[in-house]
Amino acid sequence: MTTGYPSKLLEDAVSEFSKLPGIGRKTALRLVLHLLRLDSGETESFGNAILRLRREIKHCRICHNLSDSDVCYICSDPKRKKELLCVVENIRDVLSIENTNQFNGFYHVLGGIISPMEGTGPADLTIQSLEQKVIDPSSPITEVILALPTTLEGDTTNFYLFRKLKDSGVRITTLARGLSIGDDLEYADEITLGRSIVNRLEFESTMKNPS
Amino acid sequence: MTTGYPSKLLEDAVSEFSKLPGIGRKTALRLVLHLLRLDSGETESFGNAILRLRREIKHCRICHNLSDSDVCYICSDPKRKKELLCVVENIRDVLSIENTNQFNGFYHVLGGIISPMEGTGPADLTIQSLEQKVIDPSSPITEVILALPTTLEGDTTNFYLFRKLKDSGVRITTLARGLSIGDDLEYADEITLGRSIVNRLEFESTMKNPS
Numbered sequence: 001m002t003t004g005y006p007s008k009l010l011e012d013a014v015s016e017f018s019k020l021p022g023i024g025r026k027t028a029l030r031l032v033l034h035l036l037r038l039d040s041g042e043t044e045s046f047g048n049a050i051l052r053l054r055r056e057i058k059h060c061r062i063c064h065n066l067s068d069s070d071v072c073y074i075c076s077d078p079k080r081k082k083e084l085l086c087v088v089e090n091i092r093d094v095l096s097i098e099n100t101n102q103f104n105g106f107y108h109v110l111g112g113i114i115s116p117m118e119g120t121g122p123a124d125l126t127i128q129s130l131e132q133k134v135i136d137p138s139s140p141i142t143e144v145i146l147a148l149p150t151t152l153e154g155d156t157t158n159f160y161l162f163r164k165l166k167d168s169g170v171r172i173t174t175l176a177r178g179l180s181i182g183d184d185l186e187y188a189d190e191i192t193l194g195r196s197i198v199n200r201l202e203f204e205s206t207m208k209n210p211s
Numbered sequence: 212m213t214t215g216y217p218s219k220l221l222e223d224a225v226s227e228f229s230k231l232p233g234i235g236r237k238t239a240l241r242l243v244l245h246l247l248r249l250d251s252g253e254t255e256s257f258g259n260a261i262l263r264l265r266r267e268i269k270h271c272r273i274c275h276n277l278s279d280s281d282v283c284y285i286c287s288d289p290k291r292k293k294e295l296l297c298v299v300e301n302i303r304d305v306l307s308i309e310n311t312n313q314f315n316g317f318y319h320v321l322g323g324i325i326s327p328m329e330g331t332g333p334a335d336l337t338i339q340s341l342e343q344k345v346i347d348p349s350s351p352i353t354e355v356i357l358a359l360p361t362t363l364e365g366d367t368t369n370f371y372l373f374r375k376l377k378d379s380g381v382r383i384t385t386l387a388r389g390l391s392i393g394d395d396l397e398y399a400d401e402i403t404l405g406r407s408i409v410n411r412l413e414f415e416s417t418m419k420n421p422s
Contacts, residue, residue, distance in 0.1 A: 004306060004309045004310065005306070006271070006276045006277050006278055006283050006284060006285065006302065006305065006306075007268055007277050007278055007279045007283075008279055009260075009263055009264045009267055009268045009279055010264065010268065010277055012260045012263070012264070013260045013261055013264040015260075016256065016257040016260040016261070017257075019253075019257075020242050020245060020246075021241065021242070021245055022238070022241075023242075027233070029303065029306075030232065030233075030303075031231050031232070031234075032264065033301075033302065033303070034231060034232055035231075035261060035264070035265065036264070036265065036268065036277070040265050040266075042230075043261065043262075043264075043265040044262065044265065045227065046227040046228075046230075046261060047258045047259070047261035047262035047265070048258070048262070049220075049223045049224045049226075049227040050224055050227070050246060050254065050257060050258035050261070051254075051255065051258035051259070051262075052220055052223070053220045053221065053223070053224040053243065053246070053247070053254075054246065054247065054251055054254040054255065054258070055251075056220055057218055057220045057221065057247065060217070065217045066217050066218050066221055066247070067217055067218055068218045068219050068220055072217045072218075073217060074217065090244075091217065091244065092240065092241075092244065094217065095215060095216070095217075095240075098215045099215065
């Protein structure tokens with residue numbers, strides 16, 4: 001470990017950076033020295049962006065995504081399909097799905113998945129708000145897409161949500177599992193390959209854009 | 212590239228992080244979301260550490276190292292040997308040498324090395340201040356150790372400094388070049404191996420601690 005920093009201010013900044021995931025003290029020092037080489041205005045804008053973010057950011061009260069206002073720009077978009085609701089673990093997943101340009105409905109951000117190992121139970125997530133939204137008789141939702149990770153925790157959460165929502169009468173779907181684009185069969189794991197045989201598609205359907 | 216951030220505040224923070232060297236937009240997003248998950252006090256202390264660093268840090272007026280005060284803790288240490296002055300490129304090199312616990316003199320931080328490719332000339336560095344320090348008749352310095360990188364630019368700078376300082380009568384030395392500890396001969400480059408033969412050491416001298 002590098003010790004003996006010539007300055008407490010420097011040491012503090014390095015310590016703060018090295019608390020971030022994947023950043024050790026050597027990288028932290030390099031980043032901090034980079035910030036010192038910048039114009040002081042640029043470093044100010046870095047520090048202020050962090051402080052403003054933490055002080056001012058909100059959660060959308062409808063989908064629980066991060067937002068600058070009470071209702072996020074997705075939930076306030078009148079052109080989206082009110083019938084479709086996509087349930088995701090976190091905001092990164094919203095961004096990933098948005099980047100595919102293949103989904104034009106709304107989102108519901110759970111804020112995590114059920115994980116007994118990490119002590120996350122249903123009450124820690126926005127499941128109650130999801131239920132109310134789907135079960136509400138005036139709700140326009142006809143399909144809930146469960147877009148959770150294909151892990152044990154993801155499957156557990158899928159199953160829990162399915163049980164909660166199945167009586168509402170809406171269609172409940174999940175993301176297709178199969179080979180990734182570019183995958184070699186010999187490197188695909190057995191479960192994925194097995195599912196991709198069981199859930200095989202009409203070849204013709206793969207030739208058109210799936211939007 | 213990930214686009215469509217749900218929040219301008221989030222986008223700003225991600226942009227600021229992704230300006231740092233070696234941090235792309237995906238990593239930046241991960242770091243920013245990490246900061247949002249922390250207690251707000253911790254995120255505040257991160258942002259404030261950056262702002263305070265940039266606003267309050269100084270350069271030691273003697274050695275040009277970063278410092279919280281006018282004179283850094285090394286330059287104000289009465290137990291160090293006034294006779295030895297070690298010239299380094301930057302503050303990281305001060306930390307590296309301090310961590311060896313093998314040097315007990317003072318430092319002079321050049322703030323870079325002469326590099327025509329990057330447009331860094333002698334006037335951009337603290338060479339004048341070094342000359343004054345060494346040439347001053349009342350100076351206690353008897354040896355200047357040039358501890359610059361073993362690159363073309365480092366060699367150029369070494370040579371430039373040597374010409375400037377040689378008439379002062381102080382001894383001018385440079386770091387030993389040779390095999391790294393743990394090096395296999397077959398993987399050492401020819402120049403390093405050649406030098407380590409030319410500058411071979413009495414075996415007995417390698418058996419004692421070089422302090």
